[in-house]
Amino acid sequence: MxxxxxxxxxxxxxxxxxxxxxxxxxxxxxxxxxxxxxxxxxxxxxxxxxxxxxxxxxxxxxxxxxxxxxxxxxxxxxxxxxxxxxxxxxxxxxxxxxxxxxxxxxxxxPPHLQERIEAIRTQRADQSQAFFARHAEQFREQQELIAAFDLYAEPVAEMIRKRSRKHQWQAALEIGPGEGAFLPVLAELCGHVVALDNSRDMLAKATRTCIDERLNNIDLIEGVTDTLLARGDAFDLVVANMVLHHVPSPADIFLDAAALMNNGGCFVISDLCSHDQDWAKANCGDLWLGFEPEELTTWAADAGLVAGEQLFIGLRNGFQIQVREFWKHSGQI
CATH class of the missing domain: 1.10.10.10 (Winged helix-like DNA-binding domain superfamily/Winged helix DNA-binding domain)
Known part of the structure; x- marks a missing residue:
């Protein structure tokens, strides 16, 4: 039987x-x-x-x-x-x-298919860039419809500061710095910081923050991650706060971050968990309605990164933020 x-x-x-x-x-x-x-x-x-x-x-x-x-x-x-x-x-x-x-x-x-994919990504990027060009003056107000800056910035800063006691980070990159509110944290911990944004309007506001805060170790660059890859830049720490849901191909950010990081480097992300609040696309310029944690883990693994600490923050308005770290070498966690 x-x-x-x-x-x-x-x-x-x-x-x-x-x-x-x-x-x-x-x-x-x-x-x-x-x-x-x-x-x-x-x-x-x-x-x-x-x-x-x-x-x-x-x-x-x-x-x-x-x-x-x-x-x-x-x-x-x-x-x-x-x-x-x-x-x-x-x-x-x-x-x-x-x-x-x-x-x-x-x-x-095949090349023709890759070209068509790039065309779709460009359409998405243009959509996001156009939104921030129209709403640069209301950036903080628009973003805080979802989450106040301090709600995710403080946990990210705490995670980075805790890791910095063990690691001698010299160079940091922030992808999509917005108004530059997080740059003082990175300027304090690293000798050289690059702030990268494809929106000229947002970089202008970040520049004003650097002047007001007297941050003298920050280079503000208009462009995308490919811009830095072409320059041959390398970083010990890469940060992306509430950025992934604005980019046309989030998985590529992991690949580019891995390529830009030195061995032992750390990639820290804060972003929305998957949600169904469709109004965020029109009101906040979101291309994606958050991400499943497994998505980020899979994209990181494909890029050769190892997942480290993670934190989930529930908000009263129903949104949830995930704070994640990924390492280029597991022995460095």
């Missing part, structure tokens, strides 16, 4: 694999999985990427979702698609899905 039960269980497991291979047995669907490696796209964006009608793309996504190859992610009234966050290493179905991902990831994207 035991052997019969074992045979039935094995047969059931094999049967469960069939829909996965069937759903993945289409070249277009494998291409979709490739572009979802580090990005999240909506149906219209995917239709744009692959130059096909929305109805056809919706069919493919439905089949792949049912097979567990991808999952929907609601962003307000819009639905985006991503690779599944929770894959159990012990389940044959999840092992198979992971192996499919590993196989397609070994094949580089």
């Amino acid at each position: 035991t052997s019969m039960n074992t045979y039935a269980d094995n047969l059931s497991s094999v049967d469960a694999l069939a829909p996965i291979f069937k759903a993945g047995g289409d070249p277009l669907r494998l291409e979709i999985l490739r572009v979802l490696r580090r990005d999240t796209f909506g149906v219209l964006e995917l239709s744009q990427l692959f130059d096909m009608r929305q109805s056809g793309m919706s069919h493919h996504l439905k089949v792949m979702n049912k097979a567990g190859l991808l999952e929907p992610q609601r962003e307000g009234n819009a639905i985006f698609y991503r690779r599944p966050l929770h894959l159990d290493s012990d389940k044959p179905t999840d092992q198979t899905i992971r192996q499919i991902f590993e196989a397609v990831d070994r094949v580089p994207l």
Whole structure:
């Protein structure tokens, strides 16, 4: 009887694999999985990427979702698609899905597809940049509709100060400094600080903060992380406070932070947990409605970073903030 039960269980497991291979047995669907490696796209964006009608793309996504190859992610009234966050290493179905991902990831994207992805990212970046250009004077007021600065800045500062007692950090980078309110913390702990922002209006306000606070060890640079990578800059500490939900491709921030950090470097993030407050897009310029903690952990692991301390802060308005640290070398935690 035991052997019969074992045979039935094995047969059931094999049967469960069939829909996965069937759903993945289409070249277009494998291409979709490739572009979802580090990005999240909506149906219209995917239709744009692959130059096909929305109805056809919706069919493919439905089949792949049912097979567990991808999952929907609601962003307000819009639905985006991503690779599944929770894959159990012990389940044959999840092992198979992971192996499919590993196989397609070994094949580089063709240039024309990469160009289309960059075009979508540029559209997103332009949308965010335009918002901050329009609302630079109301920046603090807009941001505090979600969370007051001190609610996340103080825990981040405390985490960094605690780590600085053990590490001799010389150079720090803040991505998206806004008005520059966090720069005094970094200027106190590190000999050289770079503040990087793609909004000229926000950099002007950060410059005023540096003047008022007499911060003489800060370079303010207009640009994106690629700007610093091209210069060959390197940092011991990288900070991004409430920035990820404004950038077109959050996963790329982890890759770029890892590339910009020295060995033993630390990447500290504060950002929103996933939420359903769609008004934040129009009122605060958000591109994404927060992130699952597992998303950040996965993106960090893909970038070769190791997760360290984490803190979750619940707010009265229903939002939750996650404060996370990621290290370039696990032995340095």
